[in-house]
Amino acid sequence: MRLRFFADGFDLDFHGHALIRHRTDAPFVSLGHGEPDIQMARGNFKIDDYVSARIPLTSAKAAEDGDGVDFSILPGQPAILRLRLAATAHKLTLSLHSEDPSFNRIWLRFHAEADERVYGCGEQMSYFNLRGRRFPLWTSEPGVGRDKSTLLTFLADQTQAGGDYYCTNYPQPTFLSSRRYALHMDTTAYTAFDFRHAGFHELEAWETPRQLEIFAEPDFPALVGALSARFGRQPPLPDWVLDGAIIGLKCGEMGFVRLQTYQASGAALSALWCEDWVGLRETSFGRRLFWDWRWNAARYPDLPQRIKDLAAEGVRFMGYVNPYLCVDGTLYPEALARGFLARDKHADAPYLVDFGEFFCGVVDFTQEEAADWFAETVIGQNMLDFGLSGWMADFGEYLPHDVRLASGLDGMLAHNAWPTLWAKVNAQALESRGKTGDALYFMRAGFTGVQAYCPLLWAGDQSVDFSRHDGLPTVICAALSSGLLGNAYHHSDIGGYTSLFDNVRTPDLIMRWTEMAAFTAVMRTHEGNRPDQNLQVDQDPVVLAHFARMTRIYRHLKPYLKALSQEAATQGLPLQRPLFLHFPDDAAAYDTQVVYLLGEDLLIAPVLQPDTTRWQAYLPKGCAWVHVWSGARFDGGSTVEVDAPLGHPPVFYRQGSRWGALFAQLGQFGVAAS
Numbered sequence: 001m002r003l004r005f006f007a008d009g010f011d012l013d014f015h016g017h018a019l020i021r022h023r024t025d026a027p028f029v030s031l032g033h034g035e036p037d038i039q040m041a042r043g044n045f046k047i048d049d050y051v052s053a054r055i056p057l058t059s060a061k062a063a064e065d066g067d068g069v070d071f072s073i074l075p076g077q078p079a080i081l082r083l084r085l086a087a088t089a090h091k092l093t094l095s096l097h098s099e100d101p102s103f104n105r106i107w108l109r110f111h112a113e114a115d116e117r118v119y120g121c122g123e124q125m126s127y128f129n130l131r132g133r134r135f136p137l138w139t140s141e142p143g144v145g146r147d148k149s150t151l152l153t154f155l156a157d158q159t160q161a162g163g164d165y166y167c168t169n170y171p172q173p174t175f176l177s178s179r180r181y182a183l184h185m186d187t188t189a190y191t192a193f194d195f196r197h198a199g200f201h202e203l204e205a206w207e208t209p210r211q212l213e214i215f216a217e218p219d220f221p222a223l224v225g226a227l228s229a230r231f232g233r234q235p236p237l238p239d240w241v242l243d244g245a246i247i248g249l250k251c252g253e254m255g256f257v258r259l260q261t262y263q264a265s266g267a268a269l270s271a272l273w274c275e276d277w278v279g280l281r282e283t284s285f286g287r288r289l290f291w292d293w294r295w296n297a298a299r300y301p302d303l304p305q306r307i308k309d310l311a312a313e314g315v316r317f318m319g320y321v322n323p324y325l326c327v328d329g330t331l332y333p334e335a336l337a338r339g340f341l342a343r344d345k346h347a348d349a350p351y352l353v354d355f356g357e358f359f360c361g362v363v364d365f366t367q368e369e370a371a372d373w374f375a376e377t378v379i380g381q382n383m384l385d386f387g388l389s390g391w392m393a394d395f396g397e398y399l400p401h402d403v404r405l406a407s408g409l410d411g412m413l414a415h416n417a418w419p420t421l422w423a424k425v426n427a428q429a430l431e432s433r434g435k436t437g438d439a440l441y442f443m444r445a446g447f448t449g450v451q452a453y454c455p456l457l458w459a460g461d462q463s464v465d466f467s468r469h470d471g472l473p474t475v476i477c478a479a480l481s482s483g484l485l486g487n488a489y490h491h492s493d494i495g496g497y498t499s500l501f502d503n504v505r506t507p508d509l510i511m512r513w514t515e516m517a518a519f520t521a522v523m524r525t526h527e528g529n530r531p532d533q534n535l536q537v538d539q540d541p542v543v544l545a546h547f548a549r550m551t552r553i554y555r556h557l558k559p560y561l562k563a564l565s566q567e568a569a570t571q572g573l574p575l576q577r578p579l580f581l582h583f584p585d586d587a588a589a590y591d592t593q594v595v596y597l598l599g600e601d602l603l604i605a606p607v608l609q610p611d612t613t614r615w616q617a618y619l620p621k622g623c624a625w626v627h628v629w630s631g632a633r634f635d636g637g638s639t640v641e642v643d644a645p646l647g648h649p650p651v652f653y654r655q656g657s658r659w660g661a662l663f664a665q666l667g668q669f670g671v672a673a674s
Contacts, residue, residue: 001087003069010060010069011087014092017181017215018111021200027056029071029081031098032105036412039158042356043141043398044167047190051105051485057081068095079597081208085367090226092214102664106208109200116179117590118195119578122570123446123457123482125474126165128578128593130175134194135169139397139416139445144498147469155501165469169397169460170446171416173203174227176484176578178590181216182227185209187355188417193312206412208440221573228486228572229594232452235437236565237489237521240316240389242558244268245523245551250276250287250531251300254308259315261538266267267548268555271308272310273524275392275608277591279305283357286499286529286558292329292361293321294382316389318440321379323395323422324353324360331378332361340370343404345411351403365421366407366414372430379429389439396422419445423453442522448484451486456522464496464505464534466608471496472513473608475574477593479520483574488565490576491517493526495537505534505563508610508646516606517650518550519598521561521575544649553669564599575599583620586637592618601657605650615644617652628666 002013009023022028032054039046056072057080064070067086080103084095098106118130120139126146143163145153156162157580171186175193185191185210194202213230217223247262247269249255249503259272279290279299282560290296295303307317327333335341340361341350350360363369383391396419403411423443429435431442459478463470479490493515495510505528514537517523528534537547564575577597579589595605595617603625605617619625621637629648633655634640642650653663 001085001092004063004086007281008369014087014214014386015090015181016406017179017216019181019214020109021111023057026061026109027058028109029083029194030054030056030107031080031100031103032107034105035646036206038401040400042396043395044143044163045138045140045161046160047136047138047618049173054105054107054628092216094212094214096208096211098208101210104206106205108212108245110183110202110203112195112197112199112201113179114198116177118175118177118201120172120175120182120481121193122174122485123168123170123459123478123487124166125168125478126460126469128477128480129591130193133165134192134196135166135171136190137173137416138190139168139169139171139419139447140170141397141547142167144463144500145470147467150467150469150504152467152470152501153462161212166334170450170457170482171448172448172485173205174448174485176223176227180218180220180223181214182223183228184215184230184448185212186211186213186448188413188415190412190416190531197241200579220584221571224484224486224574224581225572227484228451228488230459231449231486232457233569233572234451234484234488236569237561238438238440238457239562241270241440241522242561243314244270244316244555245525245547246271246273246435247527248273248275248524249337250274250280250527252276253301258538260449261544262548265544265548266552267544268551269315271316271318271389273318273390273392274300281358285356287531288356288358289320289326290329291322291326291355291358292331293325294330295386304387317387318392319388320392320394321383321648322393323363323365323374323425324355324398325363326358326360326516328358333368335361335363335373335583338373340371340373340401342366342406345404351400353400354397355398361644362403364406365418366405366409368454370406371421371425375425375428376432379426380432381626384433384439391441393422393426393441393443393454396443411521416447419443419447420449420453423450423486423571427453446482446487454487456489456491457482457487458524459490459492461497462492463503463531463623464499464509464528466509466512466610472509472516472606473594476596476606478518479576479601480578480596482578486572488568488574489521490573490574491520491522491524493528493535494524495528497524497526497528499528499530499534505542506610507543510535510537510543511646512607512610514547514550515647516604519557519602519649519651521565521602523551523554539541549647549669553666554582556666556669557662560599560602560662567599579603579618579620583622586620586622588618588637591619601654601659602650602663605646607649613643613645614641615650616641617650619652625652626655626660627652628663631664
């Protein structure tokens with residue numbers, strides 16, 4: 001760390017990185033006051049802020065104890081903000097303390113360079129390189145439609161269901177710079193990271209954060225590893241997951257019949273996932289679940305025996321749960337009677353959240369007894385003891401800002417923290433049964449620290465199309481951005497989920513999505529919100545044969561995926577990686593967000609347009625690349641165009657890779673099911 005004072009300000013550097021350039025006419029920090037206006041409709045938030053004051057702290061001087069900086073409005077006035085510095089070999093901590101509690105807004109400016117790239121901020125789905133845009137960080141529904149220029153978003157906006165480029169289930173106030181440092185803001189408050197200015201990054205928070213953490217490492221793998229160590233590492237993927245695809249069906253007993261069709265196709269399967277194991281509720285949005293987390297015997301007669309029969313065939317059974325309880329279920333009155341529900345801040349009653357034609361109570365996870373009850377009774381007894389090997393741990397984004405919690409934590413500060421608390425409850429249930437690393441749950445919601453508890457992310461509710469901001473391309477960006485922040489494992493609903501306004505799946509979409517999923521951590525299908533209106537994998541013999549082949553390719557890669565899983569556990573590296581992680585000297589590697597590395601040795605360039613049989617891929621310089629389907633060799637540092645018929649997505653491996661023999665065998669997989 002190097003701190004230098006001048007007559008009109010100071011400079012702060014760390015490991016040679018310019019971090020702060022404070023001058024009287026360009027201050028590092030401003031304090032202010034804002035009055036928020038927040039409206040929520042089914043997890044979609046409209047957030048406005050009336051800023052009544054923004055006061056730049058122009059005067060900075062060395063603190064009397066010599067380990068920080070005191071800020072005031074003008075020279076000679078009392079300090080309003082104190083900044084304390086503490087450095088270790090590769091980490092710099094900036095602790096902040098406001099002397100005036102009336103301020104509820106803070107703006108901090110960190111030095112930026114014109115050609116700098118910035119990544120992270122949680123799971124971002126529209127833009128991988130965040131430079132040039134402002135990103136509010138508040139967990140929410142991404143919205144049905146995130147591109148304001150499209151008809152889809154326009155129609156969704158009419159019902160308060162549309163989104164924008166920055167809307168995400170999983171925000172996190174952490175970014176990684178191409179200058180090989182990362183910055184994390186330690187707060188759960190609403191924040192906005194603004195990367196639009198050429199000379200500085202401006203970070204806004206609706207409270208004075210406890211501290212800022214700066215990480216600096218000599219290379220990107222070490223930097224990502226340091227962030228993973230800071231936020232928590234996932235256990236290796238369960239071995240059984242890598243044996244094949246997880247088949248998602250929600251058709252009751254008929255699901256076991258349909259599963260036989262998949263098995264007959266020659267598909268490699270690992271699990272049957274029936275989110276409707278709890279029963280169904282029909283709404284105008286589509287087929288929803290009955291949110292009362294116990295076996296629905298009417299929909300699944302003799303399910304315990306069915307689970308045992310599947311296990312004998314090497315197929316696990318998975319279900320679904322979320323942290324809310326429907327008012328017309330059996331668990332809600334129990335939670336109410338025991339005082340486990342969050343309360344309405346404006347009335348002496350449980351806070352009921354509208355999920356679209358039905359209402360639910362919120363289990364108050366800030367109350368230890370309530371969290372223990374959910375982990376032990378709902379998940380431990382009703383799910384794990386019942387025989388489930390995993391589940392979708394859905395939602396987590398809907399905590400109202402005006403809720404009253406048992407801990408006294410303000411709803412504005414609890415909202416972003418909620419996904420991590422939800423993940424912790426699920427992890428607690430696994431640990432209580434000795435199932436950590438064996439049973440597998442997956443989440444879409446997240447925030448700082450979710451990495452320590454959630455073993456697998458999924459990308460949420462993509463539209464059933466190829467669209468740039470809503471469909472298939474978004475899941476690649478989501479995997480890369482979240483992976484840099486310590487989330488090693490990521491996957492998505494094959495074929496997408498959201499089908500509204502006459503937007504339905506095509507065979508081409510399902511097959512291209514399947515191809516990409518075969519080269520990710522986990523393959524899993526989903527029937528979507530309107531199964532009857534959308535094509536399903538097992539309804540088209542061509543689609544099914546294609547799917548079966550890609551599952552066998554995924555299973556073939558099991559030794560490689562297991563090695564990557566161990567690498568994630570020991571080094572914190574994600575399975576899906578941006579090109580610059582291993583090719584930092586290639587300038588072109590910093591701006592690709594739809595081409596990715598699987599580990600260090602496989603490069604995948606998924607086909608992201610319909611009716612396409614040729615596709616281009618950029619191959620980073622530094623080595624030669626081998627096309628897995630043809631065996632053709634290409635030099636790195638160039639964009640190549642290859643044949644990409646259905647079933648042969650552009651996939652390349654490093655020439656000389658120790659996994660070369662395994663990768664070369666991919667070319668032996670025929671197109672037809674065997």
